[in-house]
Amino acid sequence: MAVVAGELHAVVSHLRDLADGAEEVLGAVVAHGVELQGNRDACHARMLAPGAVGLQWCVHTRAGDWRNVRLMGWTSFFADVSSEMAYPAIPLFLKNALRAPVAALGWTEGTAQLIIGLMAFLSGRRSDRTGRRTVWIRIGYLLAAIGKPMLALAHVWTVVLGARSVDRIGKGLRTASRDALLADSAPPGEAGKAFGLQRAMDNAGALVGASLAVVLLALLPDGYRAIFLLAFVPGMVAVALTFGLRELPPTPNQIAGVKVGIPRSKPFWWAIGLVAFFELGNSSDAFLLLRANDLGLASSATAGAYLVYCLVAAASSYRLSGLSDRIGRAPLIVGGWLAYGAVYVGMAFASSVAVWPLLALYGLYFGATDGVAKALVRDATDPEHRGQAMGLLALVRGCTLFAGNLVAGYLWDHAGHAAPFLFGAGVAGLASVALLIAWKAGKLPALS
Numbered sequence: 186m187a188v189v190a191g192e193l194h195a196v197v198s199h200l201r202d203l204a205d206g207a208e209e210v211l212g213a214v215v216a217h218g219v220e221l222q223g224n225r226d227a228c229h230a231r232m233l234a235p236g237a238v239g240l241q242w243c244v245h246t247r248a249g250d251w252r253n254v255r256l257m258g259w260t261s262f263f264a265d266v267s268s269e270m271a272y273p274a275i276p277l278f279l280k281n282a283l284r285a286p287v288a289a290l291g292w293t294e295g296t297a298q299l300i301i302g303l304m305a306f307l308s309g310r311r312s313d314r315t316g317r318r319t320v321w322i323r324i325g326y327l328l329a330a331i332g333k334p335m336l337a338l339a340h341v342w343t344v345v346l347g348a349r350s351v352d353r354i355g356k357g358l359r360t361a362s363r364d365a366l367l368a369d370s371a372p373p374g375e376a377g378k379a380f381g382l383q384r385a386m387d388n389a390g391a392l393v394g395a396s397l398a399v400v401l402l403a404l405l406p407d408g409y410r411a412i413f414l415l416a417f418v419p420g421m422v423a424v425a426l427t428f429g430l431r432e433l434p435p436t437p438n439q440i441a442g443v444k445v446g447i448p449r450s451k452p453f454w455w456a457i458g459l460v461a462f463f464e465l466g467n468s469s470d471a472f473l474l475l476r477a478n479d480l481g482l483a484s485s486a487t488a489g490a491y492l493v494y495c496l497v498a499a500a501s502s503y504r505l506s507g508l509s510d511r512i513g514r515a516p517l518i519v520g521g522w523l524a525y526g527a528v529y530v531g532m533a534f535a536s537s538v539a540v541w542p543l544l545a546l547y548g549l550y551f552g553a554t555d556g557v558a559k560a561l562v563r564d565a566t567d568p569e570h571r572g573q574a575m576g577l578l579a580l581v582r583g584c585t586l587f588a589g590n591l592v593a594g595y596l597w598d599h600a601g602h603a604a605p606f607l608f609g610a611g612v613a614g615l616a617s618v619a620l621l622i623a624w625k626a627g628k629l630p631a632l633s
Contacts, residue, residue, distance in 0.1 A: 254370050258387075294347055307554070327356035333421075336410075365571040378510055380557070380560045381556045384502035394495075465521055468593035468609060469586075472606075477490050500552075515629055518620060532606045
């Protein structure tokens, strides 16, 4: 205990020093953000001017902004360094330090996903009406950063639930607005590539964060609280970077204050419904880590296996998402869902050695589906609906993942460790068949 207390004291002192230096950095970035806001104000004035000149100027500035795409990539990178430093330690912290049942993991991760969905829908709806995305992005990344050191205060699993809720409220607030800004910033015909770049940077951050978790868990096998405190630092770097994002010019309806309803296109709802079907059988990655630990992998080895997943996901996201711009979204998503099913069948009966290649295949599933599913939703919506569209995607995912995590936790505790994985694999297979049928029938949105 004395060693851990000493580690925590050193970490807190280090965080104070970093916070002092961060004030100057944030001040400079804020000044840069104020300058960028002038572009939006100029567009606003021209849009209100008579004639078509103002409208044409604003439409031109919405045609594509790769600078925003790259900056959102770097923001995601540092945010995921923070998240993935902490994430592999959470199921181990619940199991080994707090002695919580597996059902507690299901409640914690299920609630986290539900919160993301609710917050994403509300923030996305609001950002569609005002045209302002960046304020939600900044607040979201800030709350996510604050949630990490809150985990260090936990002595019962319900406090972990509270800390994860703050973290996931932040993720929910930023997700729809960030994805909408990303969709609008993507040049025509390159939405898959733009989302793929963001996911690749996100996964690269996860790779770095998981690597740090491996090292820290090896040095401090029970130093979960120190890891949670350290994860605050890259989270605040992500917050600082959000002040450099450009707010894109508003649409005419946003300037006029017109309330925009939810998207009504049939291809959009087909896409949402199919994703929801798949997510019913999905469960948190924490169950994979818990299964790896149960198979005999030490805490550091469990984090190392997760590192393999992050490496493959980071390496594949950009190329596979870009490939969807050429061959379509459906083939990539179907292939990814089938890979997911294979991984879950494998984890139901795996040995400790098999965990490593299975998590590598899991990385390919993620690279082929996450950014591509968002690009699919983007194809089915116009700029005025994209915040709500991304929010609805997150809400549907959150609701179905909430149910999926509760089912997984219940099945683990009452039917054995294989049951949640076999259930997830079965649903993934059915969802793949349903998506193929919808694609062949022309129900899904065309590339845009």
